[in-house]
Every structure is written in C-alpha cells, then in structure tokens.
Amino acid sequence: MSVDELKQLQLKIIGKNKKCNLVAVIAIAVALVLTAIWYLISKADFRFAIVLALIEVGISILVLVIVKSLINGSDIKVFNKEFKDVFVLKYLRQRFDDVVYRPGDGIGERFVESVGMLDTGDRFSSNDYISGKYKGINFEQSDVHIEERHETTDKDGNKIESWKTIFKGRLMIFDFNKSFKANIQVSSRDFSASRLPWKKRFSKIKMEDVEFNKNFSVYSENDHDAFYILTPHFMQKIKEITKKMSCGVMFGFVDSRLHIAVDNREDSFEYDVFDPIDEQEIIGDTLRNIKIITAFVDELDLNNNLFRKGV
Amino acid sequence: MNLMHIVVALIVILLIFVLWYIATSNKLNKSVVKIDEALSGIDVALTKRYDVLTKMIEVVKSFAKHEKETLFKVVELRSGMSVKEKNEANQMMDENFKKINIVAESYPELKSNENYKTLQQSIADVEEHLQAARRVYNANVSLYNQMIVSFPTSSIAKNKGLVKKEFFEADKIKREDVKMNL
Incomplete structure (x- = not known):
C-alpha cells in the first residue's frame, strides 16, 4: 500500500468514526429530550429522572464503542498493519539485513x-x-x-x-x-x-x-x-x-x-x-x-x- | 556515678573494642585472600600468554630461520614467583612479542598465514584477560594498602605483621598488543 492509499484508508476510517459520533450524539439528545418530556408529564421523582438520563448516556456510549469497533475494527487493523509496513518495515530493511x-x-x-x-x-x-x-x-x-x-x-x-x-x-x-x-x-x-x-x-x-x-x-x-x-x-x-x-x-x-x-x-x-x-x-x-x-x-x-x- | 557504673562502662568499651578488632582483622584477612586470588588470576593469564607466544615463536621460526630477530628471550614461569619476578617474566614476553611483530613485518606470507592470524587473535584476547587480572589485583592491592596505612586499622595491620603489597605494573607494550592490526 502506498502512502496515498494509506491516507485514503485513514480518511475512510475518520469519516465512519465521525458518522458514528454524530449518530450517537443525536441518539443521546433524543433520549434526553424524551426523558425530560416524560419527567414533565409524569411528574416523577427528579432524582430518578437524573439516574435514568445517566443510564441512557452510559448505554449510548457503550453501544457507540461496540458499533465503532464493528464498523471500523477491520479497517483499523488493516491500517495499522499497512502503516507499519510503509513507515517502519521499509526503513528497517534499508538499515538492517535479514x-x-x-x-x-x-x-x-x-x-x-x-x-x-x-x-x-x-x-x-x-x-x-x-x-x-x-x-x-x-x-x-x-x-x-x-x-x-x-x-x-x-x-x-x-x-x-x-x-x-x-x-x-x-x-x-x-x-x-x-x-x-x-x-x-x-x-x-x-x-x-x-x-x-x-x-x-x-x-x-x-x-x-x-x-x-x-x-x-x-x-x-x-x-x-x-x-x-x-x-x-x-x-x-x-x-x-x-x-x-x-x-x-x-x-x-x-x-x-x-x-x-x-x-x-x-x-x-x-x-x-x-x-x-x-x-x-x-x-x-x-x-x-x-x-x-x-x-x-x-x-x-x-x-x-x-x-x-x-x- | 558509682563504681558499678564505671565498671559496666569499661566492659562495654572493651567489648566494642574487641568486636571492632575482630571485624577489622577479618576485613584485613579477607583482603589478603582476595589479593592472593587475584594473583592466581595473573598466573593463569601469564601462563596463557606464555603458551600463545610460544606457539607464535614456533610459527615465526618456521618462516624466518636465519633472521637475527628469531633469537627470542627464554622466559621461565614457575610456581611461587614473586610479583617482581612475574613482572620481569611479563616484560620478557613483551620483548619477544615485539620481535615477533618485527619479523612479521618482513614476511608478508607469515602475516597471511592462517595459523599465525588465529594466534594473533588469541594473543589479543589473552592480553585482555591479563589486563583484567592485573586490574583486579591492583584494585585489591590499592584497597589493602590504603587500609594498612590508615589509622586505627594500621595498628592491627602492624600487629599482624602486614606490609604494603607491590602492584603489578602495566607498560606501553602490553597496551599496544591489543591494538594490533589484523
């Protein structure tokens, strides 16, 4: 893989990552808004509503990490391997034998x-x-x-x-x-x-x-x-x-x-x-x-x- | 302060003195043993040097039978030699080594001889071992000599009849040995 191809792959990974982050932010915002509406309508205990909101944020972050690794995991693996070939192995071979x-x-x-x-x-x-x-x-x-x-x-x-x-x-x-x-x-x-x-x-x-x-x-x-x-x-x-x-x-x-x-x-x-x-x-x-x-x-x-x- | 206190104090002081005497005496004994061990290290290294130089002389003689430089000094190594005698024997080996190099300069075929080249590498390693043995010995002698002249250890050393030890000298030729061009 050339440096340009490596850069392309990196852009692809960053793009997917950004999309995941955006979706996660929207999901968290929607969940929080829905929780707030539910709290106002039902007049539930405020502390319960806060705990619920925190659980929603926590679950969203966990889902985000899992989704990111599913979507980007293999690309990141390829990137890391190719990166080391392009930027490390090449120079090791120039300097050392065998x-x-x-x-x-x-x-x-x-x-x-x-x-x-x-x-x-x-x-x-x-x-x-x-x-x-x-x-x-x-x-x-x-x-x-x-x-x-x-x-x-x-x-x-x-x-x-x-x-x-x-x-x-x-x-x-x-x-x-x-x-x-x-x-x-x-x-x-x-x-x-x-x-x-x-x-x-x-x-x-x-x-x-x-x-x-x-x-x-x-x-x-x-x-x-x-x-x-x-x-x-x-x-x-x-x-x-x-x-x-x-x-x-x-x-x-x-x-x-x-x-x-x-x-x-x-x-x-x-x-x-x-x-x-x-x-x-x-x-x-x-x-x-x-x-x-x-x-x-x-x-x-x-x-x-x-x-x-x-x- | 009654008499009892004075007696106890004197006993404590005496006990401290006896313990110090034993500890210092043991330290001096250990130092002497270490010097003897280091000296035997020099013996081993000198014997190795002697063996390799003897082999080199044989090779040189086979190449330059009629050269004046092939009249090498007879070096004798025997057990019980003093440090001075060991130094002298080593100096004679230095002179022989110098002669070997002079002859080798006039005989290019000798320098390219595989056996000679191997012996040259061996002598370099033997020299390193001799230098190591000399440094170990001199480091121990230096420590020992400092101890026996420093008060109050000097009084125990005098009691035990310990005297300053001689260093094993290094000279320029030996240092040059390890810089040979192979």
Whole structure:
C-alpha cells in the first residue's frame, strides 16, 4: 500500500468514526429530550429522572464503542498493519539485513525471567519484535512494559487496585565480541526499575573509575569477568551512550551476549490512527527509534571482532 | 556515678573494642585472600600468554630461520614467583612479542598465514584477560594498602605483621598488543 492509499484508508476510517459520533450524539439528545418530556408529564421523582438520563448516556456510549469497533475494527487493523509496513518495515530493511518484524509479538516474559536481568512484575507485555543484522552483529529487540500491582484500602474498607509502571522501553539483545562465563549486570543510577533480581545473588564490584562507580552499579558473579568486559575504554563508551540516552539504562552481559534495557518510558513505532499523517515527522520518528539500535552497536564498537575468534 | 557504673562502662568499651578488632582483622584477612586470588588470576593469564607466544615463536621460526630477530628471550614461569619476578617474566614476553611483530613485518606470507592470524587473535584476547587480572589485583592491592596505612586499622595491620603489597605494573607494550592490526 502506498502512502496515498494509506491516507485514503485513514480518511475512510475518520469519516465512519465521525458518522458514528454524530449518530450517537443525536441518539443521546433524543433520549434526553424524551426523558425530560416524560419527567414533565409524569411528574416523577427528579432524582430518578437524573439516574435514568445517566443510564441512557452510559448505554449510548457503550453501544457507540461496540458499533465503532464493528464498523471500523477491520479497517483499523488493516491500517495499522499497512502503516507499519510503509513507515517502519521499509526503513528497517534499508538499515538492517535479514530483518524480521512482528509488530504484535515481543520478547517473551519467560525469556526475560531466564536472563534474570529485570523482574517481570505482575503484568508483562511486549510488542514490536525486530530481529536482524547490523554491521554483521545479530540483534533482537522489542518494546517491553512491566507493571507492578498495588492495592490500597480506602476509609470505607474498599480495596482499590492500581498499576505502577516499573519498566517501559526497549529491550535489545546483541551478539557480543568477547566470550565470558560470568553474569555481569551494569545499571545506571537513574535506572528506576525496582526489584532487580541479581542484586541479591551477585556481589557488587567496584571498578577503578571513580566517575563510573558514581554513575553505575556493577554486580557480577566474579571480579575477573567484570574487569575483562569492562575495560577502561568500554566503561568510557558506556558512560557516553548512557548520557546520550538521557534515561535509565541497564547492561546485562549474559551467555556471551549483551542485553540492554532502555527505560525511556516510550512505546516505539506506535501511531494513533486518528492523527493526521505527517510523512516527514513519522519517518523522522521511525529513524530516531532505529537509531537507538544502531547507536549501541556503533558507540560500543560491538562489531570489533578482535577477540571473537580466539582459540 | 558509682563504681558499678564505671565498671559496666569499661566492659562495654572493651567489648566494642574487641568486636571492632575482630571485624577489622577479618576485613584485613579477607583482603589478603582476595589479593592472593587475584594473583592466581595473573598466573593463569601469564601462563596463557606464555603458551600463545610460544606457539607464535614456533610459527615465526618456521618462516624466518636465519633472521637475527628469531633469537627470542627464554622466559621461565614457575610456581611461587614473586610479583617482581612475574613482572620481569611479563616484560620478557613483551620483548619477544615485539620481535615477533618485527619479523612479521618482513614476511608478508607469515602475516597471511592462517595459523599465525588465529594466534594473533588469541594473543589479543589473552592480553585482555591479563589486563583484567592485573586490574583486579591492583584494585585489591590499592584497597589493602590504603587500609594498612590508615589509622586505627594500621595498628592491627602492624600487629599482624602486614606490609604494603607491590602492584603489578602495566607498560606501553602490553597496551599496544591489543591494538594490533589484523
């Protein structure tokens, strides 16, 4: 589908949506007028009439939502798929080799648990799974949203449930150019996700870089592997890229692969079907999201294979 | 304040002192153990470096039998070496590595030899491990040395006969090793 066809489809969806809204407004107005007339004629209890009016409005809104999803649901599905093909997949293919893009899928909760990098909280969701190769480096990534359930009791003894986001952003996995046995976790000071599982299991390691120790926590199963991975040069690179991200970042060196969690509180590659399509803005946004992947390979020099083929 | 209060106060102070002494003494013991562990890490890395360099020397000798540069230094690694001796052995390995590079420059066929290329990649990784071991050791030594000269820990260190430990030095050649052009 071309951009123009996509715009046509969007106009069709918006048109149908407007019609639905208009019909709903008329239906609500008619219902309210009829209720008012009934109230004046029957001289019923005023409070009863108000409750009746509220029920009518509520039912109308519910019907509106159902009708909208029946009328527009399939079109919105097609729009979202085509939108991601036109504005995301196309640019992913330009930048990466062997691209696999599954907007509805993500890195699984079980995998995140097995890596032991993040606590998967009480509600886990992920989408926009991408895998591919950049400068010869295999990578996988997806958006991840992890929430914690909180329950409070009000003064009447009613339990109120609320959800607190503990991580929202990107989880990326890259081939790493060194082989190592230990599990090493490096998190920036502003990485806010609580209940980090490895904090209890590993020992805290102090590096010789005072600035690095001030801004990052390093936990590892052994000192040697932590110093082997975190060379002075690599620590400098980690400091630089984390500064550029302007958010909490965590690096997990597990099974000779580098796992990066970027807690930027964003859901990347997403677009509201009712927003006007501004091609330049959307392309710019897609390229910015893609750059988050390439930046880590480029800045951390992951394609340096100096150590990969050691005997 | 009666005598009883003074005795209780003295016992409390003595107890606090004993607990502090035990805790500090254990901290120093742990630090010594960590240094020993780090030193064994250096031993492992040095042995690996020695093995790979020996293999490289063999390959180089097979290509340049008549070159003067093939007169490599004899490096001896044995158990129980002091940090100074380990440093010296490492420096000799540096010199051998320098010679290997000089010979390789004059023999393009050596540089393109698959076995040699693999060994070059290995030496880069071995160097990284040696650097890591050195940094772990030096970080532990630095912490230990700071502890034994700081009062009041210094008094316990003196009692236990603990003395400052030597650092494992890094030099320029080692840093250059990992920057080899492959």
